[in-house]
Amino acid sequence: QRPLCRLLSCPGTVAAALGREEQSLGSAETGSEDRTPKKRFSEVQKERREQAQRTVLIHCPNKISEKKFLKYLSQHGSINNHFFYESFGLYAVVEFRQKESVASLQNVTRTPSLATEAAVPFRSRYFNLKLKTPLNQTSEQPSIQCRTQSSPSSKKLFELLCCAESVDDQLNTLLREFQLTEESTRLRYLTCSLIEDVAAAYFPDCTVRPFGSSVNSFGKLGCDLDMFLDLDEIEKFSTHKASGNFLMEFQVKNVPSERIATQKILSVVGECLDHFGPGCVGVQKILNARCPLVRFSHQASGFQCDLTTNNRIALKSSELLYMYGALDSRVRALVFSIRCWARAHSLTSSIPGAWITNFSLTVMVIFFLQRRSPPILPTLDYLKTLADAEDKCIIEGHNCTFVRDFNRIKPSGNAETLELLLKEFFEYFGNFAFNKNSINIRQGREQNKPESSPLHIQNPFETSLNISKNVSQSQLQKFVDLARESAWILHQEDKDRLSPSYNQPWGLAALLLPSVANSMSLAKKKKKPASERIKNLLESIKSSSTENSTATNGR
Numbered sequence: 074q075r076p077l078c079r080l081l082s083c084p085g086t087v088a089a090a091l092g093r094e095e096q097s098l099g100s101a102e103t104g105s106e107d108r109t110p111k112k113r114f115s116e117v118q119k120e121r122r123e124q125a126q127r128t129v130l131i132h133c134p135n136k137i138s139e140k141k142f143l144k145y146l147s148q149h150g151s152i153n154n155h156f157f158y159e160s161f162g163l164y165a166v167v168e169f170r171q172k173e174s175v176a177s178l179q180n181v182t183r184t185p186s187l188a189t190e191a192a193v194p195f196r197s198r199y200f201n202l203k204l205k206t207p208l209n210q211t212s213e214q215p216s217i218q219c220r221t222q223s224s225p226s227s228k229k230l231f232e233l234l235c236c237a238e239s240v241d242d243q244l245n246t247l248l249r250e251f252q253l254t255e256e257s258t259r260l261r262y263l264t265c266s267l268i269e270d271v272a273a274a275y276f277p278d279c280t281v282r283p284f285g286s287s288v289n290s291f292g293k294l295g296c297d298l299d300m301f302l303d304l305d306e307i308e309k310f311s312t313h314k315a316s317g318n319f320l321m322e323f324q325v326k327n328v329p330s331e332r333i334a335t336q337k338i339l340s341v342v343g344e345c346l347d348h349f350g351p352g353c354v355g356v357q358k359i360l361n362a363r364c365p366l367v368r369f370s371h372q373a374s375g376f377q378c379d380l381t382t383n384n385r386i387a388l389k390s391s392e393l394l395y396m397y398g399a400l401d402s403r404v405r406a407l408v409f410s411i412r413c414w415a416r417a418h419s420l421t422s423s424i425p426g427a428w429i430t431n432f433s434l435t436v437m438v439i440f441f442l443q444r445r446s447p448p449i450l451p452t453l454d455y456l457k458t459l460a461d462a463e464d465k466c467i468i469e470g471h472n473c474t475f476v477r478d479f480n481r482i483k484p485s486g487n488a489e490t491l492e493l494l495l496k497e498f499f500e501y502f503g504n505f506a507f508n509k510n511s512i513n514i515r516q517g518r519e520q521n522k523p524e525s526s527p528l529h530i531q532n533p534f535e536t537s538l539n540i541s542k543n544v545s546q547s548q549l550q551k552f553v554d555l556a557r558e559s560a561w562i563l564h565q566e567d568k569d570r571l572s573p574s575y576n577q578p579w580g581l582a583a584l585l586l587p588s589v590a591n592s593m594s595l596a597k598k599k600k601k602p603a604s605e606r607i608k609n610l611l612e613s614i615k616s617s618s619t620e621n622s623t624a625t626n627g628r
């Protein structure tokens with residue numbers, strides 16, 4: 074049994090963390106608690122989108138009476154939900170019950186007349202609230218409760234982890250602390266909805282959908298907001314309306330390729346965001362990338378946004394990851410910890426480059442869980458066999474079909490602890506034959522590498538693509554070294570189980586500390602021997618402890 078609080082006492086912090094769970098996206102939508110109903114991805118997207126369309130964003134004066142503010146807004150209709158947050162000023166997110174309330178509010182809102190500058194009049198759902206007469210500074214104003222949008226500091230995280238009862242508890246704590254909150258999720262859908270209003274100036278029936286970690290249930294507080302401009306919905310309208318012997322088509326301008334069409338669309342939308350998108354700053358058009366995009370910051374929400382178009386496959390892979398995350402409560406906890414571990418050791422970075430990405434790490438965890446005996450997650454090919462006619466989905470010639478009804482997938486009979494899985498993950502990838510094998514979640518087994526990139530992870534839907542093509546040999550080696558070292562640390566702890574060293578970070582907390590292998594790799598000459606030594610040490614620890622193999626199961 075772990076001492077309840079080995080390193081520090083942390084009154085209140087655990088309770089606070091537990092309290093947050095109730096508001097989090099995790100349990101309600103992804104069913105991370107096994108018995109909660111699991112909503113389909115499309116249902117969540119639809120509900121959130123409609124909610125965002127009834128929602129407004131208001132920049133407020135710092136001193137404001139919440140009660141009067143709500144009363145003022147209620148003139149336009151009842152309010153379902155609201156919250157305040159701070160990001161270079163005070164902001165309110167207000168969800169009305171009816172969409173009409175938004176129009177009513179817009180009707181009484183004026184375009185500011187500025188003394189020295191001129192305004193580009195664009196009537197959005199992002200407002201600025203001013204007080205006609207400033208509030209008396211001395212008057213008693215109950216302070217506004219702001220919802221934080223940021224993850225805990227590393228100090229607080231270490232406290233929480235060291236106070237946990239077991240390694241399993243540590244992984245679940247990390248998940249609770251870092252997963253997107255209800256507020257962050259609302260703000261993400263709202264931001265997409267506001268961007269959609271801007272894009273609609275050119276493409277009136279377009280949809281802007283979030284994808285990637287904002288919606289796949291693996292998003293960490295503060296992660297970027299990936300969105301794509303979906304123009305396919307427009308196509309659907311027109312096919313329904315064809316009747317009789319006539320077929321009406323729009324006169325359009327033709328360009329030589331799909332890619333050029335994408336670049337042209339993103340180019341004008343980028344201009345719109347730059348010229349009249351309220352709160353959109355630092356707009357960059359990155360149109361020559363493999364997947365052309367417009368990158369910008371949405372100042373009011375604080376999100377770094379990547380807007381693409383023609384990206385339905387990426388949305389489908391977000392749906393697949395969402396399913397995997399919801400199938401077993403261990404998946405998200407393990408993925409969050411591995412992502413955090415990778416970030417702590419600079420294996421991942423917010424700057425694009427030769428590093429491993431969070432998306433690749435997530436797919437590696439899924440693959441590892443498919444390889445357990447019995448498997449914790451099914452293969453994508455198996456999910457495809459369970460699909461019915463409604464699930465059928467072909468995008469740009471790629472078969473993206475898989476079952477979307479959770480009830481048709483049997484839960485795994487595997488009862489391994491998170492502690493064991495964490496250790497085995499590091500061991501598995503510390504010894505993986507990256508030089509000859511490819512990671513493939515479609516089949517759930519290693520395949521021969523079809524090309525010579527150091528790390529090969531097959532894109533689940535565009536099977537000829539490698540999602541980790543960018544990763545260099547040295548970054549892969551760093552990952553392998555750190556994985557071996559982490560496995561070794563966890564095995565050492567098992568050995569020391571009966572004589573715990575107090576006042577030292579343990580379990581997951583120990584893994585997040587600066588590493589030996591990392592500092593060794595700086596002194597280049599020693600890099601390989603250190604890693605090999607750890608590997609050999611690990612082998613010897615393992616062989617001497619096989620008779621004690623139940624030791625890691627439960628504390």
Ligand code: CTP
Pocket residue numbers: 284285286287289292293296297299386387388390391430431432532539540541
């Ligand atoms: N994607 C892909 N192939 C890649 C990279 C990305 O299909 N080589 C898709 C994935 O669906 C991924 C999404 O694009 O989830 C967004 O990519 P990215 O922002 O890099 O990853 P996230 O999963 O959003 O993770 P992060 O929190 O690091 O942003």
Ligand code: MG
Pocket residue numbers: 285286287296297298299
């Ligand atoms: Mg992302």
